[in-house]
Amino acid sequence: MTELETMQTNETVAPSDVIIETRDLHKSFVKGKMVLDGIDCTIRRGEQVVVIGPSGGGKSTFLRCLNMLETPTSGQILVNGEDITAKGVDLDKVRAKMGMVFQHFNLFPHFTVLKNITFAPVTLKLQTPEEAEENAMRLLRRIGLEEKAEAYPSQLSGGQKQRIAIVRALAMNPEIMLFDEPTSALDPEMVGEVLDVMKELAKDNMTMVVVTHEMGFAREVADRILFIDQGHILEQGTPEEFFNNPQQPRTKEFLAKVL
Amino acid sequence: MNAIIDFFKGVGDYLATAFDKTFIREARYMMFLDGLKNTLIIALCATILGVAIGALIAMVKTVHKQSGKLKLLNAICEAYTTIIRGTPVVVQLLIMYFIVFANSTRPVLVGIIGFGINSGAYVAEIMRAGINAVDIGQTEAGRSLGLSHGVTMRSIVLPQAIKNVLPAIGNEFISLLKETSVIGFLGVIDLTKAAQRVISRTADPYFPYIAIALVYLGVVCILNYFVTKLEKRLAKSDRT
Numbered sequence A: 001m002t003e004l005e006t007m008q009t010n011e012t013v014a015p016s017d018v019i020i021e022t023r024d025l026h027k028s029f030v031k032g033k034m035v036l037d038g039i040d041c042t043i044r045r046g047e048q049v050v051v052i053g054p055s056g057g058g059k060s061t062f063l064r065c066l067n068m069l070e071t072p073t074s075g076q077i078l079v080n081g082e083d084i085t086a087k088g089v090d091l092d093k094v095r096a097k098m099g100m101v102f103q104h105f106n107l108f109p110h111f112t113v114l115k116n117i118t119f120a121p122v123t124l125k126l127q128t129p130e131e132a133e134e135n136a137m138r139l140l141r142r143i144g145l146e147e148k149a150e151a152y153p154s155q156l157s158g159g160q161k162q163r164i165a166i167v168r169a170l171a172m173n174p175e176i177m178l179f180d181e182p183t184s185a186l187d188p189e190m191v192g193e194v195l196d197v198m199k200e201l202a203k204d205n206m207t208m209v210v211v212t213h214e215m216g217f218a219r220e221v222a223d224r225i226l227f228i229d230q231g232h233i234l235e236q237g238t239p240e241e242f243f244n245n246p247q248q249p250r251t252k253e254f255l256a257k258v259l
Numbered sequence B: 001m002n003a004i005i006d007f008f009k010g011v012g013d014y015l016a017t018a019f020d021k022t023f024i025r026e027a028r029y030m031m032f033l034d035g036l037k038n039t040l041i042i043a044l045c046a047t048i049l050g051v052a053i054g055a056l057i058a059m060v061k062t063v064h065k066q067s068g069k070l071k072l073l074n075a076i077c078e079a080y081t082t083i084i085r086g087t088p089v090v091v092q093l094l095i096m097y098f099i100v101f102a103n104s105t106r107p108v109l110v111g112i113i114g115f116g117i118n119s120g121a122y123v124a125e126i127m128r129a130g131i132n133a134v135d136i137g138q139t140e141a142g143r144s145l146g147l148s149h150g151v152t153m154r155s156i157v158l159p160q161a162i163k164n165v166l167p168a169i170g171n172e173f174i175s176l177l178k179e180t181s182v183i184g185f186l187g188v189i190d191l192t193k194a195a196q197r198v199i200s201r202t203a204d205p206y207f208p209y210i211a212i213a214l215v216y217l218g219v220v221c222i223l224n225y226f227v228t229k230l231e232k233r234l235a236k237s238d239r240t
């Protein structure tokens, strides 16, 4: 998306274009210490949002609140207009539409690659076993790992594991993909292959929220960058604005360190 | 010199006659074999029952701790483990045999159930440790895919937990094998009871008791060998 288009969508945003909206989101693990201290944020369909910020600033917690892996202390999270922090919401159903990719892959070690990918859609009866397998093989072909279908995770490299983990999430046909530092646990030579898969996804207009320290990726892929520090969105903007003309002293300080 | 030879000859003669009347005469070795069979059956089935019960309790306790759900079930499980671990197994068996299953004509089954229920309370702790040792990321991955807590537990976490605790379950089987030696009072002819019955005919306690001690020891050593081998193999598969 060009900058102009982004601005236009910003102005003419119809409610149905918003996938996730957080309102005054707070989270604390221990009394008195707010890890998220009032996050208001809107994520639109087809948008790629990259979240950066210093370690311990609350990026992971923010991401994990979005699919309720962490329960917010207060505030609202609207997913397609429904407040998922409300009582009685079927979170399993909400999560089925939100893919998540973890720093440490979290593949199921006792399942083959194929079963890792097909287990959830088949168990949740979203796809028949045949459909799920076909879908999985198609996705594996896309990342060039179809010959690993019958392998176990322990037989894969880190980069392969993470690509499979991405495919596992994609197999659910999610509306949005959440990534929590997907390349931070990888050997440097494997970072590229994972980022490439993510870039492909971005090209296909997948809605993505990506926590990462890969500034090159952020610059190239992000429609918008959120800078989260001490539980606040301190600053946000297009990569252009953010990297070339940061406003806040903390942002400048951070960028000076990582760039 | 002659005295020494006579002594060994005497010992040899005693062993030969004792062996003969303990094992050979009236095919009494069959009694021991049948006894050993019962001992193994009860220990094995009780272990399986114990693992099933233990896994169930561990899952309930873990889900309750993680999500606060299953309050009532959790309370029942707590009561169960407290009672079972707070009373002697022999008393539990007596209650099973004379009260719960009064007039039962199947003492082996009562023994299996009694020891299984007892073992379950201990295996629950083993399983809980095994579940805790599974990376929390596995649960998070399962839940993030929209799988329920129960499915995630049963299909993702538990299989890995059981693998972690297989050696410990092997050790539980070994303990049960020894503990079942009290089962005779229910009328089950296990290995120990077999020895007692033979003694009642030969009036010689030395040989049969030592003999079954050696049998227990032999079986335990064999099982230990396999458990150790299993431990090594699991450790290796974890590394790759």
Ligand SMILES: Nc1ncnc2c1ncn2[C@@H]1O[C@H](COP(=O)(O)OP(=O)(O)O)[C@@H](O)[C@H]1O
Pocket: A029, A030, A035, A053, A054, A055, A056, A057, A058, A059, A060, A061, A062
């Ligand atoms: N489960 C938890 N229990 C207690 N404190 C936590 C937990 N998760 C995160 N925190 C704390 O919340 C803060 C933000 O953590 P996190 O969201 O992981 O930051 P980031 O991902 O930006 O590095 C840190 O101070 C961390 O110690």
Ligand SMILES: [Mg+2]
Pocket: A059, A060, A061, A181
């Ligand atoms: Mg983090």
